[in-house]
Amino acid sequence: MTLHFGLEEYDRAADFVRARTEQQGISLSERRPIGLILGSGLNPLAEAIEEAVAIPFEEIPHFSTSTAPGHEGRLIVGQLAGKTVAAMQGRIHLYEGYSAEEITFPIRVMQRLGVETLILTNAAGGLNSSFRAGDFMLIEDHLNFVGMAGHNPLMGPNMDAFGTRFPSMTHAYPRFLRKAALESARELEVTLRQGVYAFLAGPNFETPAEVRYLRQVGADAVGMSTVPEALVAVHAGMKVLGISTITNVAIDQLDAESETSHEEVLETGRIVVPQLTALLMAILERI
Numbered sequence: 001m002t003l004h005f006g007l008e009e010y011d012r013a014a015d016f017v018r019a020r021t022e023q024q025g026i027s028l029s030e031r032r033p034i035g036l037i038l039g040s041g042l043n044p045l046a047e048a049i050e051e052a053v054a055i056p057f058e059e060i061p062h063f064s065t066s067t068a069p070g071h072e073g074r075l076i077v078g079q080l081a082g083k084t085v086a087a088m089q090g091r092i093h094l095y096e097g098y099s100a101e102e103i104t105f106p107i108r109v110m111q112r113l114g115v116e117t118l119i120l121t122n123a124a125g126g127l128n129s130s131f132r133a134g135d136f137m138l139i140e141d142h143l144n145f146v147g148m149a150g151h152n153p154l155m156g157p158n159m160d161a162f163g164t165r166f167p168s169m170t171h172a173y174p175r176f177l178r179k180a181a182l183e184s185a186r187e188l189e190v191t192l193r194q195g196v197y198a199f200l201a202g203p204n205f206e207t208p209a210e211v212r213y214l215r216q217v218g219a220d221a222v223g224m225s226t227v228p229e230a231l232v233a234v235h236a237g238m239k240v241l242g243i244s245t246i247t248n249v250a251i252d253q254l255d256a257e258s259e260t261s262h263e264e265v266l267e268t269g270r271i272v273v274p275q276l277t278a279l280l281m282a283i284l285e286r287i
Contacts, residue, residue: 003099004156005062005108013061013105014112017086021077024053026084028113033077034284035107035115035238036087037229039122039245043072044273045280046089052078054089060109064102066090075106081284086110093224094146095203100153104232108162111236117177117287118233119280124223124244125206127215128195131246134272136192136279137221138181139173139242143198143214144227151201153228154235163235172234177241177287184282190275195220197244199227211250221246241283245272 018028038045046052057063057073066073072089079085092103110118126135144152158165178194185192198214200206202224206214214222221244230240 003101005101005105007159007161009062010105010108010112013063013109016061017055017075017077017109017113020055021053024051026051026053026077028077028084028086031084032114032116033084033086033110034287035110035118035233036080036085036280037091037118037120038087038089039091039225043089044270045121045277046072046074046076046087048277048281049076049078049080049085049087052076057092062105064092064096064098064105066092067096068093081281083284085284086113086115091225091229093203094151094201094228095224100151100228101156104153104228107229107232107238108236111162111233111238115238117239117241118229119283120226120229120240120242121276121280122223122226122242122244123247124197124221125248125250126220126246127198127211127222127250128193128220131193131220131249133246133248135246136185136190136272136276137197137244137246138178138192138194139197139226139244140178140194141173141196142227142230142242143196143217143219144231146199146201147227147231153232163237167235169231169234172230172240173242174239177239180286181241181243181279181283184279184286188278188282190279192279193220197226197242198222200224206250208251222250243276243279245276
């Protein structure tokens with residue numbers, strides 16, 4: 001049966017989060033929180049959030065449970081770099097068996113909580129031959145292969161309370177946020193590459209032929225998340241910034257001796273956490 005959430009479900013979840021945070025002295029009604037989603041291996045970033053109120057996904061009405069390794073599955077509201085943030089410590093993926101609507105449910109809840117800017121982070125495989133494991137990539141644009149195949153979170157009845165039936169994606173990742181990220185990276189002397197992120201469903205990693213194909217059509221990095229969240233956020237009028245951590249270099253040779261593993265992804269994510277934390281805090285200060 002096709003699942004379609006209504007405004008009542010989104011508001012019920014938002015009201016639950018709002019009430020829980022108010023119990024701890026944080027009034028989201030008086031603040032404009034910034035949304036933050038932490039990808040694979042980046043859970044420790046949440047430890048930098050001060051005055052934190054942590055809510056497990058399973059306690060929030062209609063939230064799905066995160067089952068992927070390296071995803072804690074909590075919504076954390078608190079202070080980071082002087083800003084109020086609503087951070088997802090881990091995310092939900094299509095490959096876990098959820099629908100496109102279910103994995104993006106939290107994004108619309110964030111919008112109902114007053115989030116106007118959403119920062120998306122992820123772990124990605126490097127396709128650009130100049131990328132190395134541990135690099136960061138600012139997402140300039142994306143290739144939505146899963147959406148092209150018909151799994152788009154905006155399919156079904158349009159919710160006018162969030163946005164138009166046919167949203168433009170020309171400026172999905174606005175220039176002023178990308179500029180803030182580049183200036184922050186320059187200030188910290190952190191190398192921040194720029195490129196196009198390709199979204200595939202997973203959970204398998206790409207074949208060498210797929211890696212070569214993705215590179216030829218203009219992708220610089222590939223991963224299993226982020227794009228559905230960006231689509232729903234843009235539809236709801238939110239401004240989106242995306243940063244990929246290149247946790248592995250995608251293998252394009254059939255007889256290569258090495259293999260990509262999720263353990264490698266998580267380990268690289270853990271190594272770069274201090275640098276990425278500093279970068280995100282500098283960006284938050286700018287926006």
